[in-house]
Amino acid sequence: MRIYLDNAATSWPKPEPVYAAVDRYQREIGATAGRGAYRDAVEAQRVVDDARRRCASLFAVSDPSRIVFGSNGTDMLNLALHGLLRESDHVITTVCEHNSVLRPLAELSRTRGVTITHVRCDSHGYVDPQDIKHARTSKTRLIAVTHASNVTGAIQPIREIVSTADGALTLIDAAQSAGHVPLDLNEVPADLVATSGHKGLLGPLGTGLLYIRPGVEKLLKPVRQGGTGVNSTEDHQPDELPQRYEAGNLNAPALAGLGAAAAFLLERPVSANAAHESALVRRLIHGLQSISAVRIYGPPPGEPRASVVSFSVEGYDPQEFAAALDAAAGLQCRAGLHCAPRMHDALGTTKLGGLVRMSVGWSTTAEEIDHALDAIAAIAGA
Numbered sequence: 001m002r003i004y005l006d007n008a009a010t011s012w013p014k015p016e017p018v019y020a021a022v023d024r025y026q027r028e029i030g031a032t033a034g035r036g037a038y039r040d041a042v043e044a045q046r047v048v049d050d051a052r053r054r055c056a057s058l059f060a061v062s063d064p065s066r067i068v069f070g071s072n073g074t075d076m077l078n079l080a081l082h083g084l085l086r087e088s089d090h091v092i093t094t095v096c097e098h099n100s101v102l103r104p105l106a107e108l109s110r111t112r113g114v115t116i117t118h119v120r121c122d123s124h125g126y127v128d129p130q131d132i133k134h135a136r137t138s139k140t141r142l143i144a145v146t147h148a149s150n151v152t153g154a155i156q157p158i159r160e161i162v163s164t165a166d167g168a169l170t171l172i173d174a175a176q177s178a179g180h181v182p183l184d185l186n187e188v189p190a191d192l193v194a195t196s197g198h199k200g201l202l203g204p205l206g207t208g209l210l211y212i213r214p215g216v217e218k219l220l221k222p223v224r225q226g227g228t229g230v231n232s233t234e235d236h237q238p239d240e241l242p243q244r245y246e247a248g249n250l251n252a253p254a255l256a257g258l259g260a261a262a263a264f265l266l267e268r269p270v271s272a273n274a275a276h277e278s279a280l281v282r283r284l285i286h287g288l289q290s291i292s293a294v295r296i297y298g299p300p301p302g303e304p305r306a307s308v309v310s311f312s313v314e315g316y317d318p319q320e321f322a323a324a325l326d327a328a329a330g331l332q333c334r335a336g337l338h339c340a341p342r343m344h345d346a347l348g349t350t351k352l353g354g355l356v357r358m359s360v361g362w363s364t365t366a367e368e369i370d371h372a373l374d375a376i377a378a379i380a381g382a
């Protein structure tokens with residue numbers, strides 16, 4: 001038996017059309033996208049264009065060229081941060097961030113003298129937009145905030161946070177919200193939104209995307225240079241989007257899968273997926289509350305959260321507990337610090353070795369949650 005509750009790392013299984021699209025690309029199309037003019041090269045381009053158009057629709061973006069593809073969420077966050085920040089800029093971020101934001105910022109602080117304020121969160125993992133406002137200085141160039149924490153699942157008041165920007169640029173890390181929580185970029189006018197394609201967006205590993213608001217490309221330098229299939233006589237990257245940021249061949253087979261996944265999510269749609277996952281998260285939390293050795297972290301029960309539930313088990317190291325669940329019940333989840341060290345410091349869970357995290361997905365069932373709860377209770381002692 002396998003109960004996969006690690007969808008926050010990457011979603012599994014993928015919807016059937018995702019496998020079919022990757023397979024078709026690999027077996028029948030095979031060509032690179034955006035290069036040749038022969039039939040299969042044109043088909044390759046069409047598949048990638050479809051993926052881009054559907055991903056744009058998921059975020060209510062009318063111009064698909066504003067969506068740039070890359071290899072994962074980390075790649076896209078690196079493009080946003082390294083491409084944007086200059087000598088001595090000030091950045092406001094939060095203690096809730098993943099290392100894919102924290103580490104590029106730390107590197108930019110070493111190499112470009114970028115200064116960073118890590119705004120606190122409350123005991124449930126929520127950031128107060130007022131704290132972001134108060135952290136502003138005359139040098140604040142960017143506010144970089146995760147939409148949903150991969151540890152607590154807390155969904156930040158992203159619209160309010162973006163509206164405090166007052167001239168600063170805004171970057172949302174949507175790695176844990178995309179596909180789980182609807183995000184309409186007409187309502188939330190962020191400048192940049194980075195996400196993985198392989199988590200809630202249900203595409204294959206090796207996919208990520210960055211949304212770039214019109215005008216921001218003038219401020220965002222490409223961090224890689226190379227062939228784009230256009231303007232080949234020039235020795236600099238073209239200005240056109242998305243080619244400006246997509247030097248080298250794309251992972252087109254995986255993007256074919258991402259396109260199929262986006263079509264699935266547009267049809268399902270994300271709001272229905274959110275309702276399905278919320279019901280499972282409520283069931284999991286309800287069951288965990290009756291196990292006395294378990295302490296749940298994150299938003300209070302009943303409050304919205306991304307599809308993530310983290311908890312400690314008295315008397316257990318999180319890694320040991322996760323290994324015991326795997327051995328006893330084939331229950332696969334993630335334990336430790338989840339690449340979010342400041343989040344665990346804020347929760348006071350670093351000294352515990354982090355937490356055990358379970359994350360549900362589109363295909364998780366109520367029965368799987370009940371099996372998981374039985375296994376947790378059996379090991380933790382109910």
Ligand SMILES: Cc1ncc(COP(=O)(O)O)c(C=O)c1O
Pocket residue numbers: 008009072073074075097098100146148149150173175176195196197208
């Ligand atoms: C909040 C958050 N941001 C960024 C990332 C990085 O995404 P990727 O694994 O696609 O590089 C993750 C991955 O776990 C994440 O949870």
